[in-house]
Amino acid sequence: MSTTDTDATELDIAQLARRTGLTSRTLRHYDAIGLLTPAWTGDDGRRHYGGREIARLQHILVLRELDVPLSRIGAIVDAAPDDAALAAHLTDHLAGIEAERDRYATLAATVRRTVAALKEGRPMTADDMLDGFDRTPYEPEARERWGDAAVDTSNARWDALGKDGQQRHLAAHQEVVEALGAAKRIGLSAGSPEVQEVVAKHYAWVSLFWTPDAETYCGLTQMYVDDERFRRNYDEVAPGAAVLLRDAAAIYAERELS
Amino acid sequence: MSTTDTDATELDIAQLARRTGLTSRTLRHYDAIGLLTPAWTGDDGRRHYGGREIARLQHILVLRELDVPLSRIGAIVDAAPDDAALAAHLTDHLAGIEAERDRYATLAATVRRTVAALKEGRPMTADDMLDGFDRTPYEPEARERWGDAAVDTSNARWDALGKDGQQRHLAAHQEVVEALGAAKRIGLSAGSPEVQEVVAKHYAWVSLFWTPDAETYCGLTQMYVDDERFRRNYDEVAPGAAVLLRDAAAIYAERELS
DNA sequence: GCTTGACATTGACGTCGCGTCAACTTCTAC
DNA sequence: GTAGAAGTTGACGCGACGTCAATGTCAAGC
Numbered sequence: 001m002s003t004t005d006t007d008a009t010e011l012d013i014a015q016l017a018r019r020t021g022l023t024s025r026t027l028r029h030y031d032a033i034g035l036l037t038p039a040w041t042g043d044d045g046r047r048h049y050g051g052r053e054i055a056r057l058q059h060i061l062v063l064r065e066l067d068v069p070l071s072r073i074g075a076i077v078d079a080a081p082d083d084a085a086l087a088a089h090l091t092d093h094l095a096g097i098e099a100e101r102d103r104y105a106t107l108a109a110t111v112r113r114t115v116a117a118l119k120e121g122r123p124m125t126a127d128d129m130l131d132g133f134d135r136t137p138y139e140p141e142a143r144e145r146w147g148d149a150a151v152d153t154s155n156a157r158w159d160a161l162g163k164d165g166q167q168r169h170l171a172a173h174q175e176v177v178e179a180l181g182a183a184k185r186i187g188l189s190a191g192s193p194e195v196q197e198v199v200a201k202h203y204a205w206v207s208l209f210w211t212p213d214a215e216t217y218c219g220l221t222q223m224y225v226d227d228e229r230f231r232r233n234y235d236e237v238a239p240g241a242a243v244l245l246r247d248a249a250a251i252y253a254e255r256e257l258s
Numbered sequence: 259m260s261t262t263d264t265d266a267t268e269l270d271i272a273q274l275a276r277r278t279g280l281t282s283r284t285l286r287h288y289d290a291i292g293l294l295t296p297a298w299t300g301d302d303g304r305r306h307y308g309g310r311e312i313a314r315l316q317h318i319l320v321l322r323e324l325d326v327p328l329s330r331i332g333a334i335v336d337a338a339p340d341d342a343a344l345a346a347h348l349t350d351h352l353a354g355i356e357a358e359r360d361r362y363a364t365l366a367a368t369v370r371r372t373v374a375a376l377k378e379g380r381p382m383t384a385d386d387m388l389d390g391f392d393r394t395p396y397e398p399e400a401r402e403r404w405g406d407a408a409v410d411t412s413n414a415r416w417d418a419l420g421k422d423g424q425q426r427h428l429a430a431h432q433e434v435v436e437a438l439g440a441a442k443r444i445g446l447s448a449g450s451p452e453v454q455e456v457v458a459k460h461y462a463w464v465s466l467f468w469t470p471d472a473e474t475y476c477g478l479t480q481m482y483v484d485d486e487r488f489r490r491n492y493d494e495v496a497p498g499a500a501v502l503l504r505d506a507a508a509i510y511a512e513r514e515l516s
Numbered sequence: 517g518c519t520t521g522a523c524a525t526t527g528a529c530g531t532c533g534c535g536t537c538a539a540c541t542t543c544t545a546c
Numbered sequence: 547g548t549a550g551a552a553g554t555t556g557a558c559g560c561g562a563c564g565t566c567a568a569t570g571t572c573a574a575g576c
């Protein structure tokens with residue numbers, strides 16, 4: 001393979017820079033702070049990026065467009081270990097991107113109106129002139145509501161799991177989701193022993209990352225219901241599974257966590 | 259008037275901050291660097307802003323959205339002394355805003371496609387994943403092509419003119435434009451003494467700000483033809499006036515400037 | 517009148533995300 | 547074999563504010 005650009009998913013730093021509009025300096029910076037490590041570094045020290053890194057970089061750049069600081073970007077991107085989680089995250093951020101698109105649209109309208117008013121010598125109110133500038137800073141992750149510290153220790157624990165530990169952890173979650181779906185389909189109640197056992201598993205699963213008390217655990221499962229992208233994760237297996245989990249969690253929390 | 263927000267065009271720093279989404283710190287910073295000076299400062303040191311300042315701030319914020327550095331923003335905003343010039347500038351920057359809106363739209367599409375691909379386990383090419391991130395930095399002003407230094411000295415001279423000197427200067431330009439329109443309507447040629455006299459006036463007018471040599475003067479008048487928003491300024495008085503000025507300038511430049 | 521709380525002011529220093537420069541190595545082309 | 551382009555690692559610099567400290571001032575309530 002020559003130095004010419006191919007559309008293979010194996011790129012050196014210059015090719016990646018060209019495609020993203022970043023400078024090679026920026027990519028080196030991202031490497032230095034551990035935000036985007038190259039797939040491999042040649043014996044000569046040169047950085048090479050593969051498909052995984054490109055996907056990760058896309059995620060990074062999306063969040064960067066939303067003015068999320070690099071430190072938080074790192075935490076968020078690290079929290080998307082598999083394709084499903086990544087898809088959920090991206091769907092979330094997509095809303096931010098579209099909001100920004102709409103903001104620029106209203107901004108364009110504002111400027112257009114201003115130009116028209118200027119030409120006709122018409123006055124404008126302050127509010128009209130400034131419509132669209134105020135951007136409420138994007139809240140990148142619902143999970144952020146549960147505290148930065150929690151996310152940090154969560155990531156530490158995740159790293160500590162090692163590769164196959166992570167695999168097993170994801171499988172455990174899948175088990176929980178499917179058990180929950182089965183319970184829902186059979187029509188088991190939230191307080192039934194079977195469902196309570198599933199909740200216990202779920203609580204254990206969550207606790208690997210951070211240990212919520214009764215209140216926060218109820219809050220978390222409530223969020224699974226409120227937030228569409230979380231809810232879908234559960235309701236995909238069986239409609240109403242998210243609500244079942246929330247109700248069961250409330251009972252579990254009162255029995256075991258208070 | 260109480261402290262409640264009214265839609266009058268007289269705002270204190272907190273009210274302006276609220277409407278723009280800026281912090282008061284940012285507004286103070288803009289004051290400190292001379293980018294946005296309050297209309298008046300009370301005896302207690304508090305800053306108050308009027309209609310002029312709000313319009314100026316809108317211009318500033320538009321350019322800030324396009325990632326133009328504050329130093330250049332200052333130069334550009336200072337170069338829009340009257341409403342007509344401001345309207346022309348804003349029309350220019352409007353293109354940048356709409357480009358940004360479109361970029362976010364393609365970005366949203368890219369993310370959407372990525373999510374779909376992830377869910378179906380489909381692979382994507384690097385180019386597809388990174389479509390829309392590369393933003394060629396916005397070139398804020400055609401005038402920038404003529405050099406930053408020129409703009410700086412230009413602004414200094416403009417300030418040195420004083421209020422009524424600025425008035426007279428604008429009137430002089432209007433004279434040139436109208437004389438040129440009259441010449442065009444009568445059908446005078448670019449080389450005719452009358453038109454050459456108008457060009458001399460125009461060159462003098464331009465020279466107040468920066469003294470172009472033969473080549474740059476030809477380049478400038480060529481830009482008046484190429485660039486729609488400049489051309490309209492001249493062609494509004496008489497169609498083809500911009501071209502007439504360019505041709506006349508070419509002759510003038512060879513005779514007088516080389 | 518006095519206190520209290522909210523918000524203003526001016527410095528001064530800190531921070532984030534790179535840009536830029538220097539010194540050096542390494543690959544490719546002629 | 548040598549030039550030139552592009553990579554590497556430090557190190558420092560910078561723009562646009564954030565943040566903190568010390569202080570002043572205004573409107574309201576007691």
